Amino acid sequence: MMKRTIMLTLGILFVLSTVCFADYLPDSEFALGGISVKDNVTIDYVRSIYGEPQLISKNDSSAEYSYGNTVKIKVHTFGRKNVFFIETTANNGFSTPSGLSVGMTADDMMDMYGSPRSERETKDGGTRYIYGDKYRSGGNGIFIETNEQGIIIMIQVH
16 A cells, blocks of 8 residues: 555656656746737737737737837737737736746746756846747747846746
């Protein structure tokens, strides 16, 4: 009986560790502030939650909107007109589904998501981390930048 309990516990820990430390994130994580880049969310849906955004720019393929100076959202202007990019640069209530937000630390990020797919130093001395989805190329990514102290200053999902 004891051996069975130990084996079951080890099996559960193994499964949890492979989820937390996989080299990709599940589709459900590719969202900020409840807005997913995986679910064909439209700007009309975003408006229904956050109100009217400010239009920054528009061209034949995309439009960029903002909410204040800290949230940017890009949508396709053709086809489904879905959101494909979200960025936040302040602790303003926009977080990932797991709760990661600007102002948290790189250690918090690693605890939530494990090791990133890649990381590099930024020109300001911080670090840019990249987490991807299950598609190695052409898929979505979460890009997280920290300052020199390891505090998250920007999160992008696209």
